Amino acid sequence: MSVIRPVILSGGSGTRLWPLSTRARPKQFADLIPGGPSLFQATISRLAGVPGTAPPIVVTGADHLGLVRAEAATSGVEPMVVIVEPMGRNTAPAVAAAALLADSEDVLVILPSDHLIGDTGAFQDGVGTAVGHALSGSIVAFGITPTRAETGYGYIETGDSVGDGWQVARFKEKPAVEEAGEMMSDGRHLWNSGMFVAMAGALIDEMAATCPAILEGVRGAVPTSTEGLAVLGPSFATVEAISFDHAVMERTGRAVVIPLDVGWDDIGSYQALMGLTAKDGEGNAVSGTVILENVTGSFIHATTRTVAVAGMSDVIVVEAADGVLVVSLSEAQRVKDLAERAQKQG
Amino acid sequence: MSVIRPVILSGGSGTRLWPLSTRARPKQFADLIPGGPSLFQATISRLAGVPGTAPPIVVTGADHLGLVRAEAATSGVEPMVVIVEPMGRNTAPAVAAAALLADSEDVLVILPSDHLIGDTGAFQDGVGTAVGHALSGSIVAFGITPTRAETGYGYIETGDSVGDGWQVARFKEKPAVEEAGEMMSDGRHLWNSGMFVAMAGALIDEMAATCPAILEGVRGAVPTSTEGLAVLGPSFATVEAISFDHAVMERTGRAVVIPLDVGWDDIGSYQALMGLTAKDGEGNAVSGTVILENVTGSFIHATTRTVAVAGMSDVIVVEAADGVLVVSLSEAQRVKDLAERAQKQG
Numbered sequence: 257m258s259v260i261r262p263v264i265l266s267g268g269s270g271t272r273l274w275p276l277s278t279r280a281r282p283k284q285f286a287d288l289i290p291g292g293p294s295l296f297q298a299t300i301s302r303l304a305g306v307p308g309t310a311p312p313i314v315v316t317g318a319d320h321l322g323l324v325r326a327e328a329a330t331s332g333v334e335p336m337v338v339i340v341e342p343m344g345r346n347t348a349p350a351v352a353a354a355a356l357l358a359d360s361e362d363v364l365v366i367l368p369s370d371h372l373i374g375d376t377g378a379f380q381d382g383v384g385t386a387v388g389h390a391l392s393g394s395i396v397a398f399g400i401t402p403t404r405a406e407t408g409y410g411y412i413e414t415g416d417s418v419g420d421g422w423q424v425a426r427f428k429e430k431p432a433v434e435e436a437g438e439m440m441s442d443g444r445h446l447w448n449s450g451m452f453v454a455m456a457g458a459l460i461d462e463m464a465a466t467c468p469a470i471l472e473g474v475r476g477a478v479p480t481s482t483e484g485l486a487v488l489g490p491s492f493a494t495v496e497a498i499s500f501d502h503a504v505m506e507r508t509g510r511a512v513v514i515p516l517d518v519g520w521d522d523i524g525s526y527q528a529l530m531g532l533t534a535k536d537g538e539g540n541a542v543s544g545t546v547i548l549e550n551v552t553g554s555f556i557h558a559t560t561r562t563v564a565v566a567g568m569s570d571v572i573v574v575e576a577a578d579g580v581l582v583v584s585l586s587e588a589q590r591v592k593d594l595a596e597r598a599q600k601q602g
Numbered sequence: 603m604s605v606i607r608p609v610i611l612s613g614g615s616g617t618r619l620w621p622l623s624t625r626a627r628p629k630q631f632a633d634l635i636p637g638g639p640s641l642f643q644a645t646i647s648r649l650a651g652v653p654g655t656a657p658p659i660v661v662t663g664a665d666h667l668g669l670v671r672a673e674a675a676t677s678g679v680e681p682m683v684v685i686v687e688p689m690g691r692n693t694a695p696a697v698a699a700a701a702l703l704a705d706s707e708d709v710l711v712i713l714p715s716d717h718l719i720g721d722t723g724a725f726q727d728g729v730g731t732a733v734g735h736a737l738s739g740s741i742v743a744f745g746i747t748p749t750r751a752e753t754g755y756g757y758i759e760t761g762d763s764v765g766d767g768w769q770v771a772r773f774k775e776k777p778a779v780e781e782a783g784e785m786m787s788d789g790r791h792l793w794n795s796g797m798f799v800a801m802a803g804a805l806i807d808e809m810a811a812t813c814p815a816i817l818e819g820v821r822g823a824v825p826t827s828t829e830g831l832a833v834l835g836p837s838f839a840t841v842e843a844i845s846f847d848h849a850v851m852e853r854t855g856r857a858v859v860i861p862l863d864v865g866w867d868d869i870g871s872y873q874a875l876m877g878l879t880a881k882d883g884e885g886n887a888v889s890g891t892v893i894l895e896n897v898t899g900s901f902i903h904a905t906t907r908t909v910a911v912a913g914m915s916d917v918i919v920v921e922a923a924d925g926v927l928v929v930s931l932s933e934a935q936r937v938k939d940l941a942e943r944a945q946k947q948g
Contacts, residue, residue, distance in 0.1 A: 274910075547943045549936050562925035562947060564620075564940040567933030571914070575926045579908035580919070582928055587913030590895050594910040597893045601908060 258455070260387060261336070261362040262303050262312035263354040266296060266324060266369045267344045272525050274595030275576040276557065284369040285323045287559070288529055290543040295523070296324070297331045299369040304333065306380050311336040313358060315350040318342060318487075340487045347450075348503035349495045352463055352474040357486055360457030363390045366500070368450045372532065374519020382516045385420050386453035394512040395454040395462060397424065397505060399446025400520045405436035408524055410448040410501065412513050413439075424511035427501055446513060448501065449520055458510070466507035470496055526572045526588050530555040544575070553585070604801070606733060607682070607708040608649050608658035609700040612642060612670060612715045613690045618871050620941030621922040622903065630715040631669045633905070634875055636889040641869070642670070643677045645715040650679065652726050657682040659704060661696040664688060664833075686833045693796075694849035695841045698809055698820040703832055706803030709736045712846070714796045718878065720865020728862045731766050732799035740858040741800040741808060743770065743851060745792025746866045751782040754870055756794040756847065758859050759785075770857035773847055792859060794847065795866055804856070812853035816842055872918045872934050876901040890921070899931070 270283030277283040284296040293301070303309045314335045316324045321340055328335055339353050351366055358364060365383055373379045386396040399412045407430055414422035427448065431439060439445035454462075463471040473495035477488040496503075505511050523529050533541035533555070540551055544558030549566040556565055559576040572588060574581040579598050583591060616629030623629040630642040639647070649655045660681045662670045667686055674681055685699050697712055704710060711729055719725050732742040745758045753776055761771035773794060777785060785791035800808075809817040819841035823834040842849075851857050869875050879887035879901070886897055890904025895912040902911055905922040918934060920927040925944050929937060 275908075545947060547940055547947070549940060550933060558926070561923075562621075562944045563928070564925060564944050565928045566936040566940055567930035568917070568928060571928070573926070573928050575921075577907075579910060580904070580921045580926055582909070582911045582914060582917070582919050584913035587896065590912040594893055594895060594912055598908045598910050601891060601893070 258361045258363050258391060259310035260303060260306065260308050261310050261358050261364050263364045263366045264300055264312050264314045264369050265347060265350055265366065266314060266316040266320060268370055270370065271592045271595035273529065274591060274598060275574055275578040275581055278578045279599055281323065285327065288523065289533065294327060295372060296327050296369045299367050300328055300333045301331050302373060302376060302379060303365065303383065313337050313339065313354045315339045315341065315354055317344060337482050337484055337486050342488055342490060342492055345492065345495050345497040347500040348467060348470055348498045349474050351459065351500045352471050353478055353488060355456040355459040356475055356478050357482065358456040362456045363387050364454055364456050364459065366452040372521045372523055379518040382514060382518065383453065386514050389419065389421065389512050390453045390455050393458050393510060395458065395505065395508055395510045396452060397511060397513045398449045398451040398516045399513040400449050400516055402440040402445065402447055405433060405440045407431060407433055407436050411439050411445045412448050414444050414446065414513060418512055421512050421514040424513050427506045446515060449516065452500065462504055462508050462510060467503040470503060526555055526591060527585060604707045604709050604737065605656035606649060606652065606654050607656050607704050607710050609710045609712045610646055610658050610660045610715050611693060611696055611712065612660060612662040612666060614716055616716065617938045617941035619875065620937060620944060621920055621924040621927055624924045625945055627669065631673065634869065635879065640673060641718060642673050642715045645713050646674055646679045647677045648719060648722060648725060649711065649729065659683050659685060659700045661685040661687065661700055663690060683828050683830055683832050688834055688836060688838055691838060691841050691843040693846040694813060694816055694844045695820050697805065697846045698817050699824055699834060701802040701805040702821055702824050703828065704802040708802045709733050710800055710802055710805065712798040718867045718869055725864040728860060728864065729799065732860050735765065735767065735858050736799045736801050739804050739856060741804065741854055741856045742798060743857060743859045744795045744797040744862045745859045746795050746862055748786040748791065748793055751779060751786045753777055753779055753782045757785050757791045758794050760790050760792065760859060764858055767858050767860040770859050773852045792861060795862065798846065808850055808854050808856060813849040816849060872901055872937060873931060
């Protein structure tokens with residue numbers, strides 16, 4: 257009998273939220289919203305209690321195995337297996353490894369761990385719908401109704417309707433501003449959330465058709481016996497690094513997209529994180545030991561020390577173990593570059 | 603025979619340079635100019651090698667005795683005695699204690715330790731001149747030629763000339779802007795540097811005349827025997843807390859002022875500190891591990907962590923063990939208040 261098998265993808269370095277997010281503690285493990293669970297904890301708990309849900313598979317890097325185990329334990333979730341990649345090869349090989357270690361009847365719910373879902377109930381309902389499609393052989397993508405002309409996401413164009421969703425007409429890369437504006441308003445495009453649902457056996461069949469070299473490469477790296485831990489072999493290095501979208505979804509005829517309205521956010525920047533944080537009367541999002549005088553519209557986050565700010569508007573100030581960031585909101589796109597330079601020096 | 607006896611006053615909390623300067627490590631011990639000596643070290647070494655100069659007397663608080671000893675040792679200077687105040691009572695009681703523990707023939711050169719002197723040679727020449735006046739019974743103040751309409755300093759009005767200096771007509775409190783402008787340009791006013799030169803015996807005589815209760819109060823708190831360390835007794839708490847300027851200089855008829863042109867600066871603010879620090883091509887004064895993108899006219903100081911700043915102009919960013927400060931240069935006067943709030947919370 258089929259079970260729902262969450263597959264938690266926990267790679268990534270998350271430089272755009274440095275110094276909260278670092279190589280050693282990427283975004284999904286970072287203390288982004290003080291007092292709340294990490295994004296990883298929220299993700300691994302997201303299907304807890306849903307009938308028919310089995311222990312998850314987690315895919316992570318060797319550097320983060322300790323964090324995965326600690327946070328899984330904190331969440332009270334014991335993974336079926338933690339797959340350790342010796343190096344990141346993007347999502348297609350990670351999904352292949354999970355599909356090969358799952359039972360072929362398992363319905364895999366593939367979840368990046370660095371996204372926020374505001375409405376867990378609506379998400380679980382959406383998974384229920386997707387599982388129905390998956391049991392009849394579809395590979396289901398979750399699409400998010402666009403709320404802005406976002407140029408940082410991929411889009412999915414909907415085709416003929418199928419039950420509560422649509423066949424996928426095509427996947428589109430991150431667009432230019434103009435095209436993003438059109439896609440936001442034409443009613444035929446959804447953001448690609450990076451979450452997918454499919455039976456393991458169907459995934460393997462489809463990868464054998466769309467990206468056989470990847471499937472066989474991963475098969476050669478998967479250990480024959482696992483005891484809750486599957487460290488992929490060094491041959492994993494030779495597998496093509498490519499996303500699941502490119503390797504499978506864009507090539508398959510079985511793709512279906514289901515709309516999700518669940519308060520999804522990938523928290524890809526400090527502006528996004530600020531948007532999710534409560535503000536004081538001056539429009540400041542503040543956490544930790546912070547002293548402000550004449551500060552407005554700013555994001556101030558103190559982790560371990562007192563942070564005192566005066567006479568500033570529309571700035572991001574973040575103090576964390578790895579460093580201190582001070583950047584105007586209007587230049588927040590520089591954070592990624594600053595973080596790369598900081599981590600190179602560090 | 604008389605010797606020159608430096609008296610180093612090392613009290614104060616220095617909130618205006620928080621978090622570089624803190625209660626635990628006030629300004630004179632802080633790492634203000636990376637790679638340079640602390641202000642205390644510079645002060646205790648300032649008369650080293652001048653013929654006739656004897657080991658100094660240092661007056662400090664119990665919290666800072668360890669720092670005084672460590673930095674005196676680093677400077678290669680062994681104090682005659684370190685006077686430990688159980689609590690700060692401003693400078694008049696501190697000077698009285700030093701005068702009582704010195705030989706009455708000693709010429710005391712009273713030096714706050716939280717000022718910068720750029721030109722040591724010129725300073726030593728000035729001390730030579732002052733010692734001449736002191737040996738004939740005068741109490742000598744060093745006056746700094748004003749270079750701006752500073753409202754943060756006290757002023758000394760010059761009277762009749764005496765040798766290389768003047769009799770003091772009067773001391774003036776920190777003025778309003780307009781008066782400061784007049785005093786800067788009228789050629790009859792000098793900044794009060796807080797540095798004084800006088801024979802110990804003359805000082806004691808003068809205090810007996812101008813502030814006898816203070817003198818006797820301090821006498822009752824000075825230990826009868828010292829071995830390089832004189833911890834003042836608890837009765838010191840009952841001595842009036844008052845500055846040497848108010849208690850003695852404003853009341854004595856023996857006051858003389860000598861002009862000093864020695865690159866003096868009390869580094870009373872981050873603007874002042876920034877003025878003393880080398881700039882890069884964008885006008886930034888930078889120290890420590892700092893990463894900048896599109897930053898101009900700013901003071902960025904990293905102590906223990908990487909500090910990354912982007913898209914800012916005319917800001918102060920200071921990272922130190924006690925906290926992080928981010929403030930626009932135009933509102934730097936708020937630092938004192940921020941520091942007091944931070945230290946209250948800490």
